Amino acid sequence: MNEDKPVRRIVIAGGGTAGWMMAAAIARTMGHTVDLTLVESEAIGTIGVGESTIPPLVNFNRILGIPEPEFMRAAQATFKLGILFDNWKHDGHSYFHSFGLSGKDHWSAGFQHFWLHGKARGHAQSYDDYCVELVAGLQGKFAHLPEERMNYAYHVDATLYGRFLRKLAEADGARRVEGKIARVELDSESGDIAALLLDGDRRIEGDMFVDCTGFRGLLIDGALHAGFEDWGHWLPNDSAIAVQSDHLGPPMPYTQAIAHDAGWQWRIPLQHRMGAGIVYSSGYLSRDAAYERLMSSVGTPRIEPFDIKFRGGVRRKQWFRNCVAVGLAGGFVEPLEATTVHLIQRAVLRFIRMMPNGRVSECDAAEFNDQQRLDIEQIRDFVILHYKATNRRDSPFWRHVANMPIPASLEQKIELFRETGRVFRKNEELFAENSWVQVMMGQGIEPQSYHPIAEKLRDDELDRLLQMLRDNVTSTVATLPEHHAYVARYCGAEAPATA
Ligand SMILES: Cc1cc2nc3c(=O)[nH]c(=O)nc-3n(C[C@H](O)[C@H](O)[C@H](O)COP(=O)(O)OP(=O)(O)OC[C@H]3O[C@@H](n4cnc5c(N)ncnc54)[C@H](O)[C@@H]3O)c2cc1C
Known part of the structure; x- marks a missing residue:
């Protein structure tokens, strides 16, 4: 140079x-x-x-001084609170990777440790019930909350x-x-x-x-x-087919990632249409089969589907x-x-x-x-996790990814969580502790123990804490409007003539 x-x-x-x-x-x-x-x-x-984007884009727009409603109208954008993963742990199972915090952390231990302690004591409530973004997402609700208590991204x-x-x-x-x-x-x-x-x-x-x-x-x-x-x-998918289609229902505030026997499909709801596509490994699925699978599961197409090859x-x-x-x-x-x-x-x-x-x-x-x-x-490690940690063995693709060696950095993270319930965010890592926890548990990794500090709480104290946290989530979500109605009011756009 x-x-x-x-x-x-x-x-x-x-x-x-x-x-x-x-x-x-x-x-x-x-x-x-x-x-x-x-x-x-x-x-x-x-x-x-x-x-489909993730929350730091909100900050990028702020740095550039872009007014949010103007940007959202121009890009026919909707809000995104996370990703709904269908069929990843096994066929018929779903979990939600949200952008929110779950429960309340102690400086020494994340909320999962207290939840795991509660579970060991007979509490049956799902880890999902402790996160506003997750519950709101699944119910199709959204609003900005004071003090930026709703963490979100966009579909554009x-x-x-x-x-x-x-x-x-x-x-x-x-x-x-x-x-x-x-x-x-x-x-x-x-x-x-x-x-x-x-x-x-x-x-x-x-x-x-x-x-x-x-x-x-x-x-x-x-x-x-x-x-x-x-x-x-480590990342065996190498092909995609993308299409744009009509909506099958009101736009939800999440992206959907639906696993199939050799990859997955996406659904991204915008104001005026749905973005949809299939990602697959060409070694395990033919192009024609991928095309059929995609086109049989989307609304009326608005464009000719197109192929993308990648590495x-x-x-x-x-x-x-x-x-x-x-x-x-x-x-x-x-x-x-x-x-x-x-x-x-x-x-x-x-x-x-x-x-x-x-x-x-x-x-x-x-x-x-x-x-x-x-x-x-x-990011690579986080994505590989979704393939490695799953109970799916129902096709050559899933058997291949279950057996593939993974980066040592990821191996270490999985083992630590499996044994102790701990996750550490290293070097300003993008994905927060709760992202790892939601995805690892969602994919089927059950921690074998938890931090002993959780046992400091007496049973009645633990009951009260968990109940209070769940009540906070339920009452906050109850105040939220439907996502599509909020979008229409806040940044609703006319459907573009050509897009
Ligand atoms: C299947 C799939 C799904 C994806 N989904 C997501 C998602 O949900 N979220 C996300 O964050 N990212 C996603 N991505 C990645 C996303 O597409 C890219 O991050 C984004 O579009 C940026 O692309 P780009 O600008 O780098 O390249 P491109 O969009 O390919 O732009 C390349 C530009 O270079 C120009 N160019 C190339 N050759 C020449 C030439 N010879 N002379 C002049 N100009 C030239 C082209 O005209 C074009 O303007 C996805 C990728 C794939 C493959």
Whole structure:
């Protein structure tokens, strides 16, 4: 990397969610101090999926000063309180991974320890009954609560969200160039990227380039050959078919992830339509069977279903020379926990935090790569958990994932929870203790013991505590309106003419 060159001209290649999130954030925060150009090709288009998000996006919008109702109207968005997992532990079983806290933690031990103690004492109530977001989600209810006591994310129409971000970015000074990148020109001395060459002999020079060209990775891989670490041995799904359909009922405040014998299906309720799709492992299910399965379970389709091929894994370097790869160009963990838009957000904010005053240093790149990698590895482990910890053995796919070796980091987490009920959040990890607890118990891992501090409570004290916590949840949820009615009032949008 040429360390003496001041960074003034930033060129973003690609205008999917990654490209426009990056453009909107840089334009809003850096303003006239940078010259920002985004190149995209309408003929190539975007991937067209990526509609379920997680709560940190609320904060991203706040950083950019985006009014929530305006954003939600523009993206036909609904609220999301978590994911309903059907058929994961075994066929016919469901559990909910919510964004909320359950019960009340003590500094020494999470609420699960007190609940487990109660269970050992004969309390029959489900762990689910202690979480507002979970109970509200299942009942199809939603409202903002005082002091941000409702933790939520959004379902968004990916195309409309991209358009919304583009408007913001352009209003803040980003320049959009329509065209197909035909070649990436490298500086013959430094080996850095010097320019993008577009069809029609146009040349776009820059000091720093952001590769948001999706799975193609035109700059980071096509030109710089940063390398890719394949995680297919842990994440066997490699294919998807996506479709948009009519609703089958009122939009619920959760994403649905329904396991089948070689993968799973998603349902993402937006205001005007449902996003739906099937994820599968092509080694275990044919494309035609996947198509049949998807189309027999959705409402009337609004578009022609489309196929997507993918590989789970990560670029060996996401920031390499004067290029940062963001979004699918940087790596991908299959969408089971809807984490890719979040990884984009992390990369965008991280890049801005590391924006050099004058020039880019190798240290920035190394730090960025370490932090980005840690994020994606932690998400990878969390997703693998859903496949590894299950009682399903009813198909070659499920027998394969039950037997596959898993990363040591995950092995350790599962064993610790199984033996002691403990989960520790390491290094600003995305998923909180309660996320791990809900998913591990939901997938069928029963802790064999719990923290002895739970036994400090006398039986009557424990009874009162559990009853009080359950009552709080029940009475709070009872005050909430139906989710679809709240959305209509707060940010209801006309159905778009084309979307
Ligand atoms: C099946 C599936 C489901 C998913 N679901 C979710 C989800 O629920 N939640 C979530 O957070 N994430 C999800 N994701 C990930 C999500 O799709 C991406 O995070 C998001 O769409 C960002 O994509 P992108 O911008 O990196 O790439 P893309 O959308 O592919 O954009 C690439 C851009 O580069 C441009 N481009 C490419 N080549 C050229 C060229 N030669 N010249 C000019 N321009 C070019 C394209 O035109 C486009 O503008 C899912 C992914 C898959 C595969």
